[in-house]
Amino acid sequence: xxxxxxxxxVPIGVIHSPYxxxxxxxxxxxxxxxxxEIEVFPEYADGLKDxxxxxxxxxxYWLDRADxxxxxAIPPHSKKVHGVFATRSPDRPNPIGFAVIDLLGIxxxxxxxxxxxxxxxxxVLDIKPYSPEIDCxxx
Numbered sequence: 726x727x728x729x730x731x732x733x734x735v736p737i738g739v740i741h742s743p744y745x746x747x748x749x750x751x752x753x754x755x756x757x758x759x760x761x762e763i764e765v766f767p768e769y770a771d772g773l774k775d776x777x778x779x780x781x782x783x784x785x786y787w788l789d790r791a792d793x794x795x796x797x798a799i800p801p802h803s804k805k806v807h808g809v810f811a812t813r814s815p816d817r818p819n820p821i822g823f824a825v826i827d828l829l830g831i832x833x834x835x836x837x838x839x840x841x842x843x844x845x846x847x848x849v850l851d852i853k854p855y856s857p858e859i860d861c862x863x864x
Contacts, residue, residue, distance in 0.1 A: 736848035737772070738765040738834075740786060744844050747790075755825060755840045763836040763849055770834050772852075777831050781855035784824045784841065787848045791820035822847070825855050 742761035763784070765773060776782070795816035797806050809817045826840035836852075 734787065734850055736766075736787070736850065737769045737852070738763055738849035740764075740841060740843045740845065740847040740849060742841060742843055742845045742847075744842070746844070757842065758839065759841075760829060760837060760839050761841045761843070763838055763852070765834040765836065765849070765852075767834060773831070773834065773836075776828070776836070776852070776854075779828055779854050782826050782828055782836075782838070783853040783855050783860070784822070784826050784838075784849065785851040785853070786822040786824075786843050787850055788815040788820035788822045788843070789846075789848060790815075790844060792816040793818055793820060821850065825860075 740761055740763055743759060793816075795814065796809050796818075798809050798812045798814035798816065799806055800812045800814070815822065822843055824841050824843070826838040828836060829839055830837040
């Protein structure tokens with residue numbers, strides 16, 4: 726049974742990166758030394774209190790240039806077609822990007838980070854603290 730509800734996502738900021746078009750960004754930002762900036766909008770500045778104490782963050786962002794009709798993908802490390810929910814493809818029905826990033830510095834409401842693979846101008850949905858005790862699954 727399909728349930729339809731109205732969702733309202735409000736960007737809290739925008740990503741500034743050197744990546745402008747498909748092919749510019751690495752397949753996994755976590756493995757890239759490239760730095761980017763996260764501009765948090767002034768009305769959310771109070772939410773940055775104590776963030777400087779965190780070496781790593783979880784960034785959630787809206788992949789606004791993704792193809793939302795895509796249900797299958799071939800990942801870069803495979804030659805096999807997979808269901809999109811078994812991949813990290815940006816093209817998917819709800820294109821929410823997820824990255825664990827390194828916080829390198831803060832300049833006002835701008836976070837200087839490493840580990841993102843998002844295009845310049847990508848809307849930021851949320852920022853959360855990364856906790857290795859909670860977020861790292863150990864087998």
